Amino acid sequence: MSRINRTKLLDRQHDRRDAKLFIIATEGEATEKQYFGLFQSTKIKVEVLATGDDHKSAPQYVLARLNDFKEMYDLNDDDMLWLVFDVDRWTSQNLSSVCREAKQKNYYLAISNPCFEVWLCLHFSDLNPQDTSCKNFKARLRMLLGSYNSSKLDLSLYDEPKIADAVARAKQLHPTATQNWPPTPGTHVYRLVEILLQSLNK
Numbered sequence: 001m002s003r004i005n006r007t008k009l010l011d012r013q014h015d016r017r018d019a020k021l022f023i024i025a026t027e028g029e030a031t032e033k034q035y036f037g038l039f040q041s042t043k044i045k046v047e048v049l050a051t052g053d054d055h056k057s058a059p060q061y062v063l064a065r066l067n068d069f070k071e072m073y074d075l076n077d078d079d080m081l082w083l084v085f086d087v088d089r090w091t092s093q094n095l096s097s098v099c100r101e102a103k104q105k106n107y108y109l110a111i112s113n114p115c116f117e118v119w120l121c122l123h124f125s126d127l128n129p130q131d132t133s134c135k136n137f138k139a140r141l142r143m144l145l146g147s148y149n150s151s152k153l154d155l156s157l158y159d160e161p162k163i164a165d166a167v168a169r170a171k172q173l174h175p176t177a178t179q180n181w182p183p184t185p186g187t188h189v190y191r192l193v194e195i196l197l198q199s200l201n202k
Contacts, residue, residue, distance in 0.1 A: 003071075003072060003073055003074040004072055004073050004074065005073075005074055006021060006073055006074055006075050006076060006079065008073075009021060009045055009047055009073070010045055018043070019042070019043060019044060019045055020043065020044045020045070020076075020078055020079060020080070020199055021044070021045050021047060021075065021076070021079035021080070022036075022039075022044060022045070022046045022047070022079070022080050022082065022192075022195075022196065022199075023047050023049065023066065023069055023070075023075075023079065023080070023081045023082065024036055024046060024047070024048050024049065024082045024084055024192070025048075025049040025062045025063070025065045025066040025069070025081075025082070025083055025084065026048060026049065026050050026051065026062065026084045026085065027051060027057045027059070027062050027084065027085035027086055027088075027116075028050060028051060028057070028116055028150075029050050029051045029052070029055075029057075029151075030050065030150060030151040030152075031116055031117075031120075031150045031151070031153065032048060032050065032084055032116055033048040033050045034152075034153045034155065035116075035120070035153060035155075035158065036048050036196075037155070038155055038158060038163075039193075039196045039197075039200060041200055043199060043200060043202065044196065044199045044200060046196070047069075049065045049066065049069055057085075058090065058094070059083075059085050059090055059094060059095060059098040060094070060097075060098055062083055062084075062085050062098075063083060063098050063101060063102060063107075066081055066083060066102075066107060067105070069081075070105075080108060080195070081105075081106075081107045081108065082107065082108045082109070082110055082192050083098070083102050083107055083108070083109050083110070083111075084110045084111075084112075084116070084189065084192070085111060085112075086111070086112050086113070086114060086115045086116060086134075087111060087112065087113040087114055087181050087182070088114050088115055088134065095111075095180070095181060096180070099111075099180040099181070108191070108192065109180055109181070109188065109191075110187075110188050110189045110190075110191055110192040111180065111181035111182070111187070111188050112181075112182070112186075112187035112188070112189060113181055113182040113183070113184065113185055113186055113187070114132070114133060114134050114137070114185065115134040115137060116187070116189070117134060117137035117138055117140075117141060117150075118137055118185060118186060118187045119166060119170065119187040119189040119190075120137075120141055120153075120158075121137055121140050121141055121144070122165070122166040122169040122170050122187070123157070123158055123162040123163065123165060123166040124144045124145070124162070124165075125144060126169055127169075127173070127185055127186070128140060131185065132185060138150070145157065160197075163193060163197070164197075166190065166193070167190040167193055167194055167197075170186060170187050170188070170189065170190035171190055173185075173186040173187075174186045174187075174188065
């Protein structure tokens with residue numbers, strides 16, 4: 001079966017020759033898709049492959065989703081494929097095997113420990129050492145913002161200066177580029193966001 005041309009993913013607002021594609025397979029069903037929608041522009045197209053109604057969110061399913069997409073589309077060399085998932089409740093062995101396969105396929109990793117809400121918290125403050133679970137980080141967001149609904153983000157809160165703050169804080173927590181995932185609460189989502197921002201500002 002022949003692959004679908006990548007231009008099928010682009011609409012009239014994109015420069016069909018030069019627009020860069022970011023394919024992001026996520027563990028979450030809604031939160032990440034909303035957040036990464038902030039980066040859409042004429043220069044880049046962000047395609048989020050979120051977990052669907054089957055709720056298959058384990059890292060190996062996120063990886064399989066990205067594999068299937070890559071098989072389906074004829075992508076350019078500078079298009080980037082990313083895995084965005086959480087350490088959460090998965091074992092180190094499970095995470096290591098997924099990371100190993102991803103790197104073999106030249107996919108990029110943006111993993112959060114314990115969950116994506118860590119990245120959202122970093123837009124507004126440094127991490128509180130008492131926060132170690134997803135429940136803690138969701139409660140922290142409610143405290144910082146007054147309310148928090150993971151399926152209905154208030155995107156106006158995540159403006160470019162706040163995003164820059166989040167990148168700086170996340171980098172400070174885990175600056176080592178060789179780590180597959182943060183060994184303590186933190187997130188590598190900044191690795192993806194930095195490249196998105198660079199592509200937007202070219």
